[in-house]
Amino acid sequence: MSETPLLSVRGLTKYYGARLGCADISFDLHEGEVLAIVGESGSGKSTLLSCLSTELVPSAGEVHYRMRDGMARDLFGLGEAERRLLMRTDWGFVRQNAADGLRMGVSAGGNVGERVMAIGARHYGKIRATASDWLEKVEIETGRIDDTPRGFSGGMRQRLQIARNLATNPRLVLMDEPTSGLDVxxxxxxxxxxxxxxxxxxxxxxxxxxxxxxxxxxSHRIMVMRRGRAVESGLTDQVLDDPSDAYTQLLVSSVLAA
Amino acid sequence: MSMNALVRLDHVSKAFTLHLRGGVHLDVVSDVSFSVAPGECVVLGGPSGAGKSSLLKIIYGNYRCDSGHIWINDGAGQVDLARAEPRRIIDLRRTTLAYVSQFLRVIPRIGAQEIVAEAGRESGMDAAVAQARAGELLEMLNVPSRLWHLPPATFSGGEQQRVNIARGLIADRRVLLLDEPTASLDARNRAIVVELIEAKKRAGCAVIGVFHDEDVRDAVATTVLDVTQYAAIAA
Structure with missing residues (x-):
């Protein structure tokens, strides 16, 4: 149980000028683990996610990622091309608004196929078969493969976005409020x-x-954020059933039967 | 205290601090020490509110342990669950600890048999074996097969409870924590659960349970522990 984590975050801090985004965030993540970052709007959880996805450059702290060759590398020490390749192939990022994560003018099959090509696939028939396979996995009729997501419902768009992100067999997936804004x-x-x-x-x-x-x-684990800081973290059921921090107790008690 | 205990609590204490109620301090249990060997079934007794269920939750890692140690033998060695990091606890739950409450946490869209089979697969069971074993358990527990593919949200309390028992017992875990698993079952189904627990004991499991029904308790207990003895000393 002591192998190198897939992702290791230490002291991650982001200021927007004088305003604090997130401060001193540290955690490890291993393969197969799902970490939920919870908190109200303005708690810094989206800032944290943006730093992890390298869309924002942190003001301080380090993020190490274990590459496929087994070497842990500092994300912000990677070259631009290397970093972009990593994000497009070994990572996925499912965004709250599917339109931000999809190419809306490109067919459903193209949205998935584009990612498969990024990892070297060149054979049209194989790319299309992979795309079709993924549409099936996310429960989109394969008959819709040539339709653009503009005509898709919110739920379908989100499922297509998931297919696009998982088609390259990434090892790490970031998700920003993947289910909010959808019907129950x-x-x-x-x-x-x-x-x-x-x-x-x-x-x-x-x-x-x-x-x-x-x-x-x-999730397996939870990190509760408030005002840019992690106020409590631990096993998901432990934090939700036996919250120790005052703010976590407030959050948990404010929910109708979570 | 036997050296081959699968579970050993060593001076375990737990309190809740309610920050939203002016920091009120509620003692749950204080200075609990006991151990459970393979084939033993320790039944926690005492009136409601004595902390029986809370103690089970502490042993499962669902509630934090404030002080003391909870030694779990996972087959490779002793792990102190009270100090273990989350992924170690998750690993213990996957390999060693099973917890069966009286309530099934329903997941939308997933059918009863799949809920049970999934718990088997998570512990490393082959998919086909898990599927078959799930069917056997549901059948044994008299869950009508026409319900197996339906999500249990609409099932009766007793049916949900039996799905939950099947889910909790499908995998081979060495430590079973049972929190009133028979609370809304009729005599016939209670007898079946007793049989399942006895089989686990014979297979060398350590069982810790809370049972409302005296007939179940008398049938499975090797020891009854009165939890009121662990009431906080300060009280």
Missing amino acids: SVQARLLDLIRQLVRELGLAAIIVTHDLAVARIL
């Missing part, structure tokens, strides 16, 4: 799908959510 029934279906895929593929995942029920269903 659509949300349940998506949660079930994410849960199943994460388990089957043994992915490591970091899920930002304000919804404790989502965290309960999907």
Whole structure:
């Protein structure tokens, strides 16, 4: 149980000028682990996710990632091309708004196929077969493979975004409020799908959510953030059933039967 | 105290601090020490509110342990669950600890048999074996096969409870924590659960349980521990 973590975050801090985004965040993540980052809007959870995805450069701290060759590398020490390749192939990023994570003018099959090509696939028939396979996995009729996501419902778009992100067999997936803004029934279906895929593929995942029920269903561990800081972290059921921090107690007690 | 105990609590204490209630301090249990060897079933007794269920949750790592040690023998060695990092506890739950409460946490869209089989697969069981074993357990527990593919959200309390028992018992775990698993079962189904628990004892499991029904308790207990003795000393 002592092998090198897949992702290791130490003292991650981000200031926007004088304003604090997040401060002194540290955690390790191993393959197969799902970490939920919970907190209300403005708690810094999205800033943290942006730093992890290297979209923002942190003001201080380090993020090490164990590459496929087994070497742990500092994400911010990677060259631009290397970093972008990593993000597109070994990582996935499922965004809250599917339109931000999809190419809306490109067909469903193209959205998935594009990622498969990024890892070297060149044979059209194989790329299309992989895309079709993934559409099936996320429960999109393969007959829709040539349609653009513009005509898709919110739930379908989100499922397509998941297919696009998982098609390269990434080892780490970041998710930003993947189920919010969807109808409850659509949300349940998506949660079930994410849960199943994460388990089957043994992915490591970091899920930002304000919804404790989502965290309960999907995650092994939770980090509770408030005003940019991690106020409590631990096993998901332990933090939700036996919260020790005053703010976590408030969050948990504010939810109807999480 | 036997050296081959699968579970050994060593001066375990737990309190809740309610920050939203002015920092009120609620003692749960204080200075609990006991051990459970393979084939033993320790039944926690005492009136409601004595901390029986809480103690089970502490042993499962669901509630934090404030002080003391909870030694779990996972087959490779002794792990102190009270100090273990989250992924070690998750690993113990996957390999060694099973916890069966009286409530099934329903997951939308997943059918009863799949819920049970999933618990088997998570412990490393082959998918086909888990599926078959799930069916056997549901059948044994008299869950009608027409319900197996349906999500249990609409099942009766007793049916949900039996799905939950099947889920908790499908995998081979050395330590079973049972929190009133028979609370809403009729006599016939209680007898079946007793049989399942006895089989686990014969297989060398250590069982710690809370049972409301006297007939179940008398049938499975090798020791009854009165939890009121662990009431906080300060009280």
